[in-house]
Amino acid sequence: MDFQYANVLFGLLFGAGFVVLNVSIVNRILAPKVIDPEKTTTYECGEPTIGSAWVRFDMRFYTVALVFLVFEVEVALLFPWAAAYDTLTQAGGLFAFVEVLLFLVILGLGYVYVWRKGDLDWVKATDAQTSNETVGVDNAANGN
Amino acid sequence: MQNSIDTARKVVAEGMSGLLPELLLAALVCVLLLADLFLRGVKPRATAWIAVVGFVACGAALVQRYGAHAEIFGWVQSDGPRGMLLNDHFAWFFQMFVLAAALVCVPMAMDHAAFRSRRMGEFYALLAAATLGMFLMASSTNLLMAYLGIEFASMASYLATAIDKRDRAGSEGGLKYVIYGSVASGVMIYGISLLYGMTGSMHYGDIARALQVHAATEGQLMIAAVLIFAGFAYKMAAFPMHFWCPDVYQGAPTPVTAFLSVASKAAGFAAFVRFLAAFTAHDGTFFIGFGDEKVPASFGWPVIIGGAAALSMTVGNLGALWQTNVKRLLAYSSIAQAGYLLMAVAVYAAGKGQPSGGDLAPLIYYFVAYFFMNLGAFHVITVIGSRTGATSVADFAGLGRRAPWMAFGLGLCLLSLLGMPPTGGFVGKLQLLSAAVKHDLLWLAILAGINTAISAFYYFKLLKCMYLDRSDAGVIRSGAANMAVLAVLVAPVLILGLAFSPIADLSRGFGF
Amino acid sequence: MLEVSLQHYLLVAALLFAAGVGVIISRRNAIAVLCGVELILNAAALNFVAFNRYAAPAGRLDGQVFTIFIIILAAAEAAIALAILLNLFQQTNTVDVDEADTMKE
Numbered sequence: 001m002d003f004q005y006a007n008v009l010f011g012l013l014f015g016a017g018f019v020v021l022n023v024s025i026v027n028r029i030l031a032p033k034v035i036d037p038e039k040t041t042t043y044e045c046g047e048p049t050i051g052s053a054w055v056r057f058d059m060r061f062y063t064v065a066l067v068f069l070v071f072e073v074e075v076a077l078l079f080p081w082a083a084a085y086d087t088l089t090q091a092g093g094l095f096a097f098v099e100v101l102l103f104l105v106i107l108g109l110g111y112v113y114v115w116r117k118g119d120l121d122w123v124k125a126t127d128a129q130t131s132n133e134t135v136g137v138d139n140a141a142n143g144n
Numbered sequence: 145m146q147n148s149i150d151t152a153r154k155v156v157a158e159g160m161s162g163l164l165p166e167l168l169l170a171a172l173v174c175v176l177l178l179a180d181l182f183l184r185g186v187k188p189r190a191t192a193w194i195a196v197v198g199f200v201a202c203g204a205a206l207v208q209r210y211g212a213h214a215e216i217f218g219w220v221q222s223d224g225p226r227g228m229l230l231n232d233h234f235a236w237f238f239q240m241f242v243l244a245a246a247l248v249c250v251p252m253a254m255d256h257a258a259f260r261s262r263r264m265g266e267f268y269a270l271l272a273a274a275t276l277g278m279f280l281m282a283s284s285t286n287l288l289m290a291y292l293g294i295e296f297a298s299m300a301s302y303l304a305t306a307i308d309k310r311d312r313a314g315s316e317g318g319l320k321y322v323i324y325g326s327v328a329s330g331v332m333i334y335g336i337s338l339l340y341g342m343t344g345s346m347h348y349g350d351i352a353r354a355l356q357v358h359a360a361t362e363g364q365l366m367i368a369a370v371l372i373f374a375g376f377a378y379k380m381a382a383f384p385m386h387f388w389c390p391d392v393y394q395g396a397p398t399p400v401t402a403f404l405s406v407a408s409k410a411a412g413f414a415a416f417v418r419f420l421a422a423f424t425a426h427d428g429t430f431f432i433g434f435g436d437e438k439v440p441a442s443f444g445w446p447v448i449i450g451g452a453a454a455l456s457m458t459v460g461n462l463g464a465l466w467q468t469n470v471k472r473l474l475a476y477s478s479i480a481q482a483g484y485l486l487m488a489v490a491v492y493a494a495g496k497g498q499p500s501g502g503d504l505a506p507l508i509y510y511f512v513a514y515f516f517m518n519l520g521a522f523h524v525i526t527v528i529g530s531r532t533g534a535t536s537v538a539d540f541a542g543l544g545r546r547a548p549w550m551a552f553g554l555g556l557c558l559l560s561l562l563g564m565p566p567t568g569g570f571v572g573k574l575q576l577l578s579a580a581v582k583h584d585l586l587w588l589a590i591l592a593g594i595n596t597a598i599s600a601f602y603y604f605k606l607l608k609c610m611y612l613d614r615s616d617a618g619v620i621r622s623g624a625a626n627m628a629v630l631a632v633l634v635a636p637v638l639i640l641g642l643a644f645s646p647i648a649d650l651s652r653g654f655g656f
Numbered sequence: 657m658l659e660v661s662l663q664h665y666l667l668v669a670a671l672l673f674a675a676g677v678g679v680i681i682s683r684r685n686a687i688a689v690l691c692g693v694e695l696i697l698n699a700a701a702l703n704f705v706a707f708n709r710y711a712a713p714a715g716r717l718d719g720q721v722f723t724i725f726i727i728i729l730a731a732a733e734a735a736i737a738l739a740i741l742l743n744l745f746q747q748t749n750t751v752d753v754d755e756a757d758t759m760k761e
Binding site for chain 1: 154174177178181493
């Protein structure tokens with residue numbers, strides 16, 4: 001037991017030593033040294049950026065993200081159901097299926113709600129156009 | 145395997161049949177949301193009437209359930225069945241209470257200035273969803289169910305508070321509510337996890353049994369209990385979780401404030417009393433953590449709750465003294481009222497440890513009185529506010545002349561909140577005080593007396609403004625429907641104060 | 657070798673809880689406060705799973721089930737909080753909870 005762990009330890013040390021040797025020592029000896037201003041800058045992939053990356057994102061991203069968040073976690077409830085589905089159907093027929101169907105229908109109601117309210121449209125109708133406004137993801141309270 | 149599935153099906157089938165009021169509420173939520181989406185052409189009030197019909201149907205189903213005593217949605221363990229919800233008299237009372245509050249809030253919402261021209265299907269859907277959550281809170285016998293009920297009710301309330309998107313105060317109130325609420329529920333759930341670790345179950349009966357065999361030391365229990373109490377105190381708007389109350393009550397649309405201050409508080413108390421009963425077991429032989437002395441105390445609960453009650457009253461009443469906004473003033477008043485109600489719970493906990501057993505009748509009676517006096521006060525504020533835009537105490541100047549009946553109703557409700565005869569509040573408070581004295585909580589009774597004296601200052605400030613201050617503003621027309629609602633709310637305040645003995649007798653039937 | 661026992665889970669959970677409370681107390685940014693709440697919820701979830709493994713009666717999965725509900729409720733609560741926050745942000749351009757006190761007098 002202890003001996004086997006010693007093997008692992010040895011492997012770890014060997015691997016770490018190999019990396020350190022190659023990257024920092026052998027590299028330094030073999031690589032040609034040509035200094036160049038371009039080379040000393042921080043590496044960025046793609047084009048040089050224009051302006052700051054710290055811009056404020058459009059509010060609509062957040063709305064969509066909120067809707068996504070609510071629908072995404074439903075999977076947490078479906079996983080245990082899916083795991084037990086075989087045994088449940090063998091013993092109880094459609095019982096388990098109908099139960100989850102009901103859950104999904106109520107969840108679907110939330111989806112219909114968001115859709116009708118126009119929160120999935122990129123260009124949303126303004127408040128003046130929709131006679132009745134809402135807090136976007138009201139279905140959070142009802143979908144769960 | 146076959147056997148256990150069959151059991152599960154049977155449990156669900158039985159549960160569903162005993163769950164008709166809740167199912168109706170759930171259906172109502174869906175119907176209201178869809179009605180709002182697809183009935184574009186109909187009049188703004190249509191959704192309100194759908195809500196009324198739904199609530200009445202739910203009430204009829206609830207009346208049918210009266211007298212039931214069934215624990216549903218359970219599982220079977222070797223030593224007997226366990227459940228999630230317990231439909232008994234206690235649950236029935238609080239469910240009726242919450243439903244009645246929701247029903248009263250519908251006409252208030254129809255009258256509210258910001259709502260009048262809109263369909264508001266979402267608002268009524270949120271109201272129904274909150275009611276459903278409170279139903280579950282009132283009948284939960286499992287910490288999981290209690291927590292889910294609290295969260296469900298809370299989330300609907302958060303959105304109802306911030307429903308008016310253009311109103312900055314409402315958004316601020318909603319933000320405060322949701323931030324403090326999620327902190328409180330997080331703290332509570334951590335406490336629940338600790339209690340689960342000590343007892344191995346979340347069913348109240350199992351917890352009671354595990355605690356009887358000394359599953360945990362007093363210190364451990366104390367930590368878990370205080371953390372869990374924080375969550376319940378939040379729903380009750382009691383110390384130490386009362387900070388949110390003034391901002392939310394002021395910012396929310398007045399009908400929402402009325403609903404929160406009455407229904408949400410009642411459901412919080414119901415869920416807490418059920419939880420408390422698990423700590424203080426059934427036969428009065430429950431000793432814990434007190435060594436060889438065998439003091440028949442239920443682990444210091446009377447002291448913890450009594451302390452929270454005393455601080456709630458004091459903080460609420462002192463805070464109210466300087467308020468100029470009427471809704472904010474009533475928010476502090478409702479913190480103080482939570483203190484009086486907690487006093488009844490402390491008395492119950494103290495009684496539980498004694499052979500006579502706990503008595504919930506004072507709590508029930510005070511809640512009945514509180515229902516009418518608080519909703520009555522908020523009804524008048526909604527009606528006056530939506531016609532004149534009145535928000536501050538000074539805006540109510542001369543109301544005695546401008547709207548005599550409304551002023552009379554509000555005045556009576558304020559006297560009742562203060563605890564003056566001949567109102568229901570007086571009888572309720574008298575019962576509380578005498579019960580506290582009987583159970584050796586004299587200090588608490590004295591504090592409540594002092595607090596009542598303090599509260600007289602601000603209640604009378606509003607009364608003086610209505611009747612003595614002059615104002616040149618014209619007469620306010622309140623409308624026949626609002627007058628009817630006012631009569632329904634205010635008449636019982638007087639009845640409860642004058643002919644109290646039948647209701648006091650009745651209130652004894654709603655304990656455990 | 658070190659055996660991972662109940663105490664270790666509880667210790668981690670307690671640290672998470674303490675960190676969450678610390679964040680809530682010290683930060684005034686509403687989103688940071690929500691992050692702190694998330695830490696507390698996860699501390700509780702960890703407790704539940706650990707207790708279910710070590711302290712619950714055999715065959716019962718109460719703790720695991722509660723954990724699933726915690727995950728769901730955390731998401732729902734975050735969605736509602738952010739929706740209200742977005743709405744307030746559109747009006748005031750701030751997410752600082754201390755700024756949201758125009759009602760106090």
